[in-house]
Amino acid sequence: MTRVLRGALPSWVEADPLRARAVDALGLQRSADAIADVLVPGLSVATTRARYFSMLVWARRACRGQADERRIHRLEVALAAREGKLHGRVASADGEGGAGDKGEDEERCAYIGSRKLGGWAGDRPPADPRTEAYRIPVWRAYRAPMQRLGLLDASYCLTGDGEALARRFAKACGRLDASGRSLLPASACLSELTYGEARLIADVLGIWPKGKLAEADPSSRAHRYHLERELHRRFGRDWWLTKVLGAYERVREHAPSYTRAALREAAVWERLSVGLQAVFLLWLSPRFSQREVRSLLAAARAQRRAPALPFGRIEIDETAALAAIRSVRRALELRDRLAPRGGLPHCDTEVFDLGAALAGTAPLDEVLEQLATRHLAAKGDDAWITSTRGKPQLARDADDKWQLPAVATLHGYRLAAFGSILDDLGRAWR
């Protein structure tokens, strides 16, 4: 047996893609995800367009036997290039880049990764979708939700519903080239969802069924159905995250439905998590010295009477400490009322202890150290800071692109994606 390797060479470890998403500084996302699983199971924050479901099942059908990701990617880009041609400079996925004076449709045709295709001039899609359009296919973001909705099976083969939806998409678009060598027609645009497709998607989602789904129905369809009914009953079509959280924070029912309970729990969790995040970011912010941070926090703690705070993100500036402490105190009030009745089943109770220490009288240094410890535990060796004691040292940034966030943001609970899909379906319905 050889005692030495002769041809093999080690390699450097390349970063896994999740590093780009690792922004959950205090490990609070897990509880938010658990609540989102009650509200909108099966969907994700990236599934924002209903017509992607029909386009992608059609693309999957074009692959026949096995899901061929490269081919699906080519077909996606054939659509993205058409969108670029139709709508000019489309907005980027995160809403930046703007649609200028384009209409609502153009703005809503924002396409994941389509920045490079805005105003596409060619008659054919780009030859190499990975380098000329976008690297990660949309298929990756939608395939798991499509499995959960029952459009694909576990091995990414089409189910009966998937086949039917693919047929409806093909019928709606007329002549479709499944080779990916030519642009998809304008009728394939994401905003041109037909009633037939919308009817089927609504059916698999569980919304707007004929008849009612029982409250005790444990299926994911029933969860989505009840959420849609609840939001529609309370707000009509006019709702957004902060409005929803603000309304359900005040719900005082003793035995609410699971949907209402989860919305209320989300509101409590957001009060707590946005406050803690703001304090953590304030502490790390290079704008303030450690003495200033402590003084701002001490002043905020001392201010006992303060008006109710509207829901929203907290900018890391001179007012951040006050907003954060008020937010945490509100969360603790709600916790004291709801926790004894089992009203917060998905929230991490240890985080409330941390909030109580912050808003109470515990020495500030201890509280900040606890925040740092929690951060280090949540992020491991991907941490933003290098020590838990004294002045926090920001970890070295290799590429100088990363900057400490300047706002503490709310978790989304997939409500924006759900709302966007409802909007797509509603337009087709009309």
Added chain:
Amino acid sequence: MKERKGLGFRKTADAIASFVKALGAEAPRRALLCTFDFHPDRFETVLLPELSRRGRWFRTLVLADASAIQKNGALASRGEAPTYELAPVRLDGPGVFHPKLLLLQAGRRVLVGVGSANLTPGGLGGNLELMLFEDNRSADGRALAGSAVAFLEALGREPRIALTASAHRFIARLIASLPRARGGPLLHSLYEPLLDQIRRTKPPGVRRAIVVSPWHSSSASPHGIEPAVLTAVTRALGARPVVHTEGVRDGALHRGPDLGKGTSVRVLDARAVADDGGESREVQDDASSVAAVRRPATLHAKAYVAVARRGGVLWFGSANCTIPALQARASHTGNVELLVRVELDARALVRLEADLDEMFVTSDGILGPTTKRRIPRARGIVLAATSSGWTTSPVLTLDLASKGRTTRRLTIARTARGPGAVTLTVPAGRSALRLDAAITSRLLGAKEAPPVLWERLAEGAVPFPVSIATAPEAGGAEATLEDLLDELAGRIPPAIEASRRRRRPGEGSEDGAGDDAPDDEDDRETELLTKTKHQGELDRIAMRVELLRRRLARASRPSAELCAHYARVLDGLPLPSHQRRILIEHLDSRGAR
């Protein structure tokens, strides 16, 4: 992007995925991963899905250092109802469990990954890490796999190292089914200090030497260079090394540690690492680009190079340039460490040195004194717990770190503080404790078994993981044989399968695990098992032995060691001796055909 001259970049998840895709069809499928630090959340999100895709489910055991996973909050991110076993490893006395090894088995095929990367966000690409992945289709891969198996065998036998009973059983099954090779390219520190082995295996005529290792100031830390050790390394390698380590950028200066006169120090230039790291280092163009990309390039790779007239030898792996890593053996006071020995020809040496030249710059300033980082010793007497399932009334067994000489008291709870703690008495000489139903009920309070429990101590509390055993304890003869058959057929154990289904009722799983259509052999097996369902116990056992023999003959071309292993399993069944003998003869007489 300009063409790279140096070593390649590779994702750990990709190495696993390509092995599973190309060679993962055959059962039994097992994965054993050794790490010092462990970050459950990232492991469960990045690597574990690769071990359950395509209907190819691997029984997965993670061995991690007990003190590292007791760190505040490290286990908090463990998901509910985990489908892998996490087993802490504790050394009796000083030293830590520090190797980074990945061993995947799919029938006769083996993938070995070895190097410096822990199962943490840093190890999965945040840090600068060196890893080698080889499967056993090549001569190098066979040599590496053989010596990895020999290391695991030695690990299981070392009395200073406490492993859980299930980990022992899993390792026994793994090594029984694979060839082992003592004296292969994988060097371990169990019986002999690594530096002595480096000295013995260095090439003749060493002209210069290179050391790559992070820098910390404490000798208690498993990380970092100790200046005193450099002298010994110089003697072992036969030349004074150029040290590549961590530094701090201070304006235009790159400050590095003071490692003594005459030692040339180069420090990592983080900017150089990020600029040219391959395709995936671009900002991603999908929805995830909403979040900022950040890559702190922290050095975590460890390598020692002796450069001779033509080419040289590279030793790389987990061992930092410290006394417990290089100069002590784990059976005494040292760490458990691994290094791989690779012969570098002139071209390979150029590639490695091109990277080092590109990524490191000469230190032109001295770092100030740094804080000592001491790794606390693992506390408590519980190593881990195994559960029969993620239900509200499971059978829980506690694995203890050692056999006490006297009766001990033990308090465990679901949480670190608050009510609900249960106090138990551990009789002298016991290394495991099975909780009775009443205690389990008090402990869990009608909730499902959690992935983590806490041991309350006089001062504070320490967490310990709860897992479903990858190699269950022998219950009845029938259950033991059933589990062996499941493993040989690549089926998911019923306890884990039940929890997977319960977690996602009525929905397809994202990872596609457990969805493989049963093959003909599976169908025949099921049919035969159904036929014997209402027969006597001995008939059912005999049928399972026959199916075991068929599986062995069909799937793995059993080696003598493998047949001997299964014969030992049969010999341990709770049956009368004459029945055991008949079953062993049956397995043995036709198993080797």
